[in-house]
Amino acid sequence: MSIVQEAALVAAKDLRIEARARVISQQILPFGLIVLLLFAFALDPDRGVLQRVAPGLFWVTVLLATLLGVSRSFALEADSGARDGLRLSNLDGSSIFLGKATALAVELLVFEALLALGVVVLFDVRLASLLPLILGTIAATVGLSAAGTLYGVLAAGIRARETLVPVLLLPVVAPVLLGATRAWEASIDGVPSDAWPWVALLGIFAVLFVGIGMLAFGPLLEES
Amino acid sequence: MTTSIERPATAGDRLMAPVARWIVGIAALLALGALVVVGLFVAPPDDVQGDAQRLMYIHVPAAWLAYLAFAVTALGSGLYLWPRTRSYVWDRVAGASAELGVIFTGLTLLLGSMWGRPVWGVWWAWDARLVTTAVLFFLYLGYLALRRIPAAADVRAKRCAIAALIAFVDVPIVHFSVTWWRTLHQEATVFNPELDAKIEGSMALALWIGVLAFTLLYVYLLDLRYRLEVLAEDRDERELEAAIADRVQGGVPAREAVGVNS
Numbered sequence: 456m457s458i459v460q461e462a463a464l465v466a467a468k469d470l471r472i473e474a475r476a477r478v479i480s481q482q483i484l485p486f487g488l489i490v491l492l493l494f495a496f497a498l499d500p501d502r503g504v505l506q507r508v509a510p511g512l513f514w515v516t517v518l519l520a521t522l523l524g525v526s527r528s529f530a531l532e533a534d535s536g537a538r539d540g541l542r543l544s545n546l547d548g549s550s551i552f553l554g555k556a557t558a559l560a561v562e563l564l565v566f567e568a569l570l571a572l573g574v575v576v577l578f579d580v581r582l583a584s585l586l587p588l589i590l591g592t593i594a595a596t597v598g599l600s601a602a603g604t605l606y607g608v609l610a611a612g613i614r615a616r617e618t619l620v621p622v623l624l625l626p627v628v629a630p631v632l633l634g635a636t637r638a639w640e641a642s643i644d645g646v647p648s649d650a651w652p653w654v655a656l657l658g659i660f661a662v663l664f665v666g667i668g669m670l671a672f673g674p675l676l677e678e679s
Numbered sequence: 680m681t682t683s684i685e686r687p688a689t690a691g692d693r694l695m696a697p698v699a700r701w702i703v704g705i706a707a708l709l710a711l712g713a714l715v716v717v718g719l720f721v722a723p724p725d726d727v728q729g730d731a732q733r734l735m736y737i738h739v740p741a742a743w744l745a746y747l748a749f750a751v752t753a754l755g756s757g758l759y760l761w762p763r764t765r766s767y768v769w770d771r772v773a774g775a776s777a778e779l780g781v782i783f784t785g786l787t788l789l790l791g792s793m794w795g796r797p798v799w800g801v802w803w804a805w806d807a808r809l810v811t812t813a814v815l816f817f818l819y820l821g822y823l824a825l826r827r828i829p830a831a832a833d834v835r836a837k838r839c840a841i842a843a844l845i846a847f848v849d850v851p852i853v854h855f856s857v858t859w860w861r862t863l864h865q866e867a868t869v870f871n872p873e874l875d876a877k878i879e880g881s882m883a884l885a886l887w888i889g890v891l892a893f894t895l896l897y898v899y900l901l902d903l904r905y906r907l908e909v910l911a912e913d914r915d916e917r918e919l920e921a922a923i924a925d926r927v928q929g930g931v932p933a934r935e936a937v938g939v940n941s
Contacts, residue, residue, distance in 0.1 A: 613828050622824050626817040627849045630856035656856055671841050678834045
C-alpha cells in the first residue's frame with residue numbers, strides 16, 4: 456500500500472468513528488457557538504467591538520476546539536488497546552500521522568465553516584475577499600492539525616495529557632493564531648495584498664509541522 | 680538486609696571534576712563582584728535614562744544566557760536522538776540547560792519590565808522582542824512540565840528530546856511572525872536602534888563583564904543541576920531496589936533501610 460492509501464485508511468477510520476459517535480457535532484460544535492455567545496456577553500455587542508475583533512475571537516475559538524479535537528483523536532486510541540492495534544497494524548508511522556492529522560483537519564474545517572457562519576450572523580461581519588481567506592484557513596488548519604496530532608501522540612499514554620497538551624501546544628501554535636487572524640482581518644477589510652504574506656507564513660508552518668510529524672510520529676507512537 | 684545497592688560510578692556521573700566546578704564557581708563569584716563594582720560605580724549614569732539604564736548590565740546578559748541555554752538544550756536533544764551519540768548524558772544536559780534557560784528568560788522578562796516602567800512608563804509593551812521572549816518562556820515551561828512526567832528513562836528522554844527540538848524549530852517562526860505583526864501595525868517601536876549604537880567605554884566593559892559573569896554562573900549551575908539529576912536518579916534506583924528487597928523479605932520499611940530520609 457502506498458503512503459496515501461495507508462493514510463486514507465487511518466483517516467477514514469477516525470472519521471467513521473466520529474460520524475457514528477457524533478461527539479464533534481453534538482459537543483464540540485455547540486461548544487464553539489456558546490463561546491461566540493460568551494464573547495458577545497463579555498464584549499459590548501452594540502459598539503462595534505465584536506466586528507473589529509471577530510477574526511481574533513474566531514481563531515481563539517478554533518484553537519480551543521483544536522485542543523478538544525486532539526484530545527478526542529487520541530482518546531479513540533486509548534480504549535480497548537487500540538494503540539497497540541495501531542502499532543501492530545504494520546502501517547508506517549508517517550502514514551498513521553498523515554491519516555490522523557487529515558481526519559482532524561477535516562473535522563476542524565467543518566467546525567470552522569459552521570463557526571464562520573456563526574460569526575457572520577451573530578457578529579455582523581462581511582467577508583470581502585474570499586480567496587485569501589479560504590486558503591489561509593486551510594493552511595492554518597493543516598498546521599494546527601499537524602502540530603496537534605504531533606503533541607497528541609507525544610502526550611498519549613500520559614495520565615495528565617488533558618492538561619499537558621494545552622501547555623505544550625498553545626505556545627507552539629501562537630504564530631498560527633497571529634497569521635490566521637491577520638489574514639482574516641485583511642480579507643474582511645478587502646485588502647487581499649495584506650493577507651498573502653500571512654497566508655504564506657501559515658503555509659510554511661503547515662509544511663514544517665507536517666514534515667516534523669511524519670518523522671517523529673512513528674518513534675513516539677512506538678513508546679507511548 | 681543490606682544488599683549491595685551502591686551503583687558503580689559511570690563515566691556520565693559528572694560533567695566536570697568537583698575541583699573544576701569549584702574553580703568555575705569562584706570565577707563566577709569574582710566576575711559578579713566585578714560586575715557590581717563596574718556596573719554600579721565605575722560606569723557613568725546614562726544621559727537620558729539615568730541610573731535605570733544600569734539594569735542593562737544584567738538584563739542583556741540574562742537574555743543572552745537564555746538563548747545560550749536553549750541552544751544547548753537543542754544540541755543536547757539532537758545528540759541524544761542521534762543514534763551514535765545517544766547517551767543519558769545529553770538528556771540530562773538538555774534538561775538542566777532548559778531549566779536554567781527558563782529561569783534566565785523569566786529574569787529577562789522581569790528585569791525588562793522593571794526597566795520599562797521608569798523608561799517607557801509602562802511595565803509591558805507589545806514590542807516584538809518582548810512578545811517573542813514571552814512565548815519562548817511558555818514554550819520551554821511546557822517542556823519542563825513534560826520532563827517532570829514520570830516514565831521509563833528511555834521513553835522520557837526520547838519524548839523530551841523531540842519536544843525540545845520542536846520548540847527550537849518553532850522559535851524562529853514565532854519571532855518572525857511577531858516581528859512582522861508589530862512592524863505592520865506600529866510605525867515606530869519603543870526600541871530605537873540608533874540609541875544603542877553608541878555606547879561609552881566603561882558601559883561596554885560593564886556589559887561584557889556581565890556576560891562573562893552570567894556565562895560562568897551558567898556553567899557552574901549547569902554542572903550542579905546535572906549532578907543533582909544523577910543523584911536523584913540514583914536515589915530512585917535505590918528506593919526501588921530497597922522496595923523490592925523489602926517485598927521479598929518483609930520487615931524493615933524500605934526508606935529507613937537505605938537512610939533516604941537522613
